[in-house]
Amino acid sequence: MEMETITDTQRLRVAVKLKKMFGHVNPKDPPEICPIRDVMALASDKWSILIILYLGYFPVLRFNELKRKVYGISGKILSERLKSLEVDGYLSRELFPEVPIRVEYRLTDFGHSYLQKLMELTEWAEKYSNRVITNRAKHS
Amino acid sequence: MEMETITDTQRLRVAVKLKKMFGHVNPKDPPEICPIRDVMALASDKWSILIILYLGYFPVLRFNELKRKVYGISGKILSERLKSLEVDGYLSRELFPEVPIRVEYRLTDFGHSYLQKLMELTEWAEKYSNRVITNRAKHS
DNA sequence: TATAGCAAGTTACTAAAAGAAACCGATATA
DNA sequence: TATATCGGTTTCTTTTAGTAACTTGCTATA
Numbered sequence: 001m002e003m004e005t006i007t008d009t010q011r012l013r014v015a016v017k018l019k020k021m022f023g024h025v026n027p028k029d030p031p032e033i034c035p036i037r038d039v040m041a042l043a044s045d046k047w048s049i050l051i052i053l054y055l056g057y058f059p060v061l062r063f064n065e066l067k068r069k070v071y072g073i074s075g076k077i078l079s080e081r082l083k084s085l086e087v088d089g090y091l092s093r094e095l096f097p098e099v100p101i102r103v104e105y106r107l108t109d110f111g112h113s114y115l116q117k118l119m120e121l122t123e124w125a126e127k128y129s130n131r132v133i134t135n136r137a138k139h140s
Numbered sequence: 141m142e143m144e145t146i147t148d149t150q151r152l153r154v155a156v157k158l159k160k161m162f163g164h165v166n167p168k169d170p171p172e173i174c175p176i177r178d179v180m181a182l183a184s185d186k187w188s189i190l191i192i193l194y195l196g197y198f199p200v201l202r203f204n205e206l207k208r209k210v211y212g213i214s215g216k217i218l219s220e221r222l223k224s225l226e227v228d229g230y231l232s233r234e235l236f237p238e239v240p241i242r243v244e245y246r247l248t249d250f251g252h253s254y255l256q257k258l259m260e261l262t263e264w265a266e267k268y269s270n271r272v273i274t275n276r277a278k279h280s
Numbered sequence: 281t282a283t284a285g286c287a288a289g290t291t292a293c294t295a296a297a298a299g300a301a302a303c304c305g306a307t308a309t310a
Numbered sequence: 311t312a313t314a315t316c317g318g319t320t321t322c323t324t325t326t327a328g329t330a331a332c333t334t335g336c337t338a339t340a
Binding site: 070073074075076079097098099100101 | 329330334335
Binding site: 003026062064065076079095098099100101102103 | 286287288289290291298
């Protein structure tokens with residue numbers, strides 16, 4: 001299994017970005033001063049990622065549909081994450097007062113914008129997951 | 141604060157990627173069948189992300205340096221994450237049996253490859269963190 | 281008139297994970 | 311002899327996650 005070699009140029013570009021991103025951060029400052037961290041904490045949460053990915057694949061999903069698709073999530077956590085993701089603007093919640101009740105979740109434009117970036121990460125993970133598995137095996 | 145509009149073409153492209161990624165996944169299968177999920181679980185963990193970013197910015201870091209830079213991490217968790225990230229092949233650990241002992245951590249090529257993708261996500265988070273904050277405020 | 285059922289959660293309880301702080305071993309310095 | 315260094319580990323407490331039963335409002339069926 002081959003991996004594209006990373007050139008020094010690419011590394012330098014990453015270093016410049018990181019400098020822009022972290023250069024001003026004083027290590028003595030408490031973490032709440034870093035809003036990136038705060039945003040990443042929710043948006044990079046394991047369950048949030050899966051919720052967003054499934055809402056990318058299925059444009060509209062209801063609570064129990066999500067519960068089935070996001071395999072292994074509990075109702076409690078799903079409910080919590082949906083609330084947070086809605087508050088942060090990643091998805092919308094629409095309630096239809098029918099019987100039985102119907103609630104539809106879908107990504108906002110903002111959520112779609114995040115999904116695009118997220119996809120690049122999951123594509124990477126897809127591509128190299130086997131490699132990670134073999135790396136692990138080597139260590140056992 | 142403006143956000144680039146996402147075109148239908150872009151959405152479609154994302155949908156195609158998602159289909160490739162999730163289309164074969166049977167929702168009845170237990171989650172361990174999805175290796176992407178497994179890889180993402182570690183690589184998208186809050187502390188792992190910060191460790192990788194700091195090792196991107198500072199090419200070599202020792203245990204206590206990391207502890208200081210990754211603000212708020214406990215020694216226990218840092219130790220655990222470093223072990224896992226080493227096992228998965230993201231970083232290397234080099235021990236110098238001096239006194240006091242010296243241990244150097246640095247990203248592997250594989251780790252650098254991941255860092256590149258991760259950067260795109262954190263750049264996004266940097267760009268839109270204010271927006272998330274205002275979204276939250278609207279909901280309070 | 282019970283009664284059973286559904287969707288979308290919530291609640292109460294238990295298990296797992298994270299965080300805080302003390303400790304360790306080898307050695308050098310005061 | 312006492313203290314400090316480094317890279318952790320151990321123990322204990324607090325937070326978070328997971329499980330399963332329950333709720334709410336209405337409706338279709340017996």
